[in-house]
Amino acid sequence: MKKEIQQTILEKSRTEVVTGEEFYSILKLVSPGTGLRTALEGIINSGKGALIALENEFLVPLIDGGFKVNSKFSSQRLIELSKMDGAIILSKDVKRIILANALLTPDNKIRTSQTGTRHKAGERIAKQISGLVIAVSERKKEITLFYKNQTYKLNDTSEIFRKANEYFQILEKQRELFDSYLENLNRLELKNYVSLNYVVKVIQKGKAIQKISKELVRYLIELGNEGKLLEIRLREILSDVIEETNLIIKDYSNIDYNESVIFLDSLSYEELIEKERILNALNQESIGKIIHVRGWRMLSKMGFSEGEISKIIKSIGFGRLISMNPEDSPDESIISKERFFTLKVELERIKLGI
Numbered sequence: 416m417k418k419e420i421q422q423t424i425l426e427k428s429r430t431e432v433v434t435g436e437e438f439y440s441i442l443k444l445v446s447p448g449t450g451l452r453t454a455l456e457g458i459i460n461s462g463k464g465a466l467i468a469l470e471n472e473f474l475v476p477l478i479d480g481g482f483k484v485n486s487k488f489s490s491q492r493l494i495e496l497s498k499m500d501g502a503i504i505l506s507k508d509v510k511r512i513i514l515a516n517a518l519l520t521p522d523n524k525i526r527t528s529q530t531g532t533r534h535k536a537g538e539r540i541a542k543q544i545s546g547l548v549i550a551v552s553e554r555k556k557e558i559t560l561f562y563k564n565q566t567y568k569l570n571d572t573s574e575i576f577r578k579a580n581e582y583f584q585i586l587e588k589q590r591e592l593f594d595s596y597l598e599n600l601n602r603l604e605l606k607n608y609v610s611l612n613y614v615v616k617v618i619q620k621g622k623a624i625q626k627i628s629k630e631l632v633r634y635l636i637e638l639g640n641e642g643k644l645l646e647i648r649l650r651e652i653l654s655d656v657i658e659e660t661n662l663i664i665k666d667y668s669n670i671d672y673n674e675s676v677i678f679l680d681s682l683s684y685e686e687l688i689e690k691e692r693i694l695n696a697l698n699q700e701s702i703g704k705i706i707h708v709r710g711w712r713m714l715s716k717m718g719f720s721e722g723e724i725s726k727i728i729k730s731i732g733f734g735r736l737i738s739m740n741p742e743d744s745p746d747e748s749i750i751s752k753e754r755f756f757t758l759k760v761e762l763e764r765i766k767l768g769i
Contacts, residue, residue: 433565435629439636441547441562444509446639447572451509454490455551455558455569458497464553465497466533468519470507471546478504481517488512497551502536528566537561572641575634579645582631583652586624590652593620597659601765604708607734611704614667615693621660622679622687628653662712669698707734716765717758723750737762 445452458465468474481501486492488510496503501516521539529535537550541561548561558569570578596616603609628649635642635649661676668675678696679687686692690702699706710733714724727736730749736758739745744755 433563435633438562438565438567439633441560442567442633442636443639444547445549445558445560445569446637448640450488450490451493451505452639454493455549457490457494458551459556459558461494461497462553463494463497463551464533465549465551466502466519466537467493467549467551468502468504468537468540468544469509469547470504470513471544473544474504474540474546477520477540477543478502478514479518479520481514484512484515486512534559538566570634570637572638575638575642579631579634579638579642582627582634583645583648586627586631586649586652589620589624589627590656593617593624593656596620600663601713604710604713605737605762605765607707607737609706609708611667611694611697611699611706612690612702614663614697614706615690615702617663618660618679618693619687619690621656621663622682623684624653624656625660626684626687659712662715664697665711666709667697667699667706709733710736713762713765714758717754717761 443449445455455465481504484492484496488505492512493503493505496512496515499516502514502519503512504514504517505511506513519536519540521536521543523539525539525542527535527538529538531550531552531554534550534552537548537559538561540546541548542564545563550559550561551557552559560567560569596613600609600613600617603613631649635646638645661672664675664679665672675696675698679693682692682696694700694702710728711724713733714727719727726749727733731745736745739755739759744750744752750758
């Protein structure tokens with residue numbers, strides 16, 4: 416029965432897509448500052464290699480020999496045990512060392528892109544048990560993660576910082592352009608006379624920022640505690656970008672808002688650059704088309720709830736609302752005089768860029 420289940424797991428692992436959240440949880444296990452990362456780096460510094468697997472019910476039939484350790488995990492203990500040739504088995508939560516000097520016997524028919532004996536075994540085992548195996552190369556001094564059908568080589572901390580800073584430079588430039596285009600869009604919306612060209616530009620930059628930041632998150636997780644300051648910096652860059660972009664989509668999409676968001680999220684960075692792709696996502700025809708704004712984004716800035724915004728748009732319309740004089744307030748069942756006056760003041764403030 417176990418053999419059949421294992422075969423099913425193997426077939427699934429060949430096509431299974433590891434989610435970002437799932438992969439990030441694996442990176443957290445080996446991020447700088449964790450006991451496991453300290454041990455892995457200690458193994459490299461001691462001039463040794465290692466094959467380490469996390470406990471899994473399907474791993475047991477693939478273990479031959481070894482001796483029971485069954486002791487509390489410590490970095491030093493793992494480094495010492497790596498001096499033996501066999502694999503080391505850790506508990507799933509990495510709190511205990513279960514076995515050492517074990518021989519792992521994966522199915523040799525499983526395809527592997529690796530060359531070394533240790534790495535071949537690591538990739539095959541990870542696929543066969545749908546779990547995590549870590550290989551430390553004695554010769555190359557590298558740490559490789561094998562998780563299900565995914566392979567990931569850990570970077571040196573200084574290299575991660577370098578790559579992260581490159582991403583930040585790109586993000587900051589994109590954010591600068593996003594803010595510039597958004598300011599232009601604000602002015603046009605307050606005239607209720609918007610060219611789709613500006614709408615497309617803001618959405619392109621907003622979605623590009625989100626896509627680049629997802630790549631950056633991987634490096635920040637891999638940095639662990641050493642990346643905390645960079646996380647704060649990323650939050651500052653991302654501030655309001657997702658909300659503003661989504662409300663612009665809601666204002667200008669001619670199809671269901673969620674459909675537009677899903678379509679845009681599926682685009683690659685290269686595809687986002689193509690204006691036609693953005694128009695297709697909004698179900699709009701021409702980039703030069705002049706269009707009246709619905710007002711979801713602007714009214715949300717005034718603190719109105721979704722229900723209130725919907726009522727204002729249906730009963731009055733954003734275009735008519737912004738053209739009204741402060742003394743010509745609409746029906747109080749739609750919006751009170753006090754809130755209408757506050758809204759006019761806020762809209763004027765946005766118009767002046769204050």
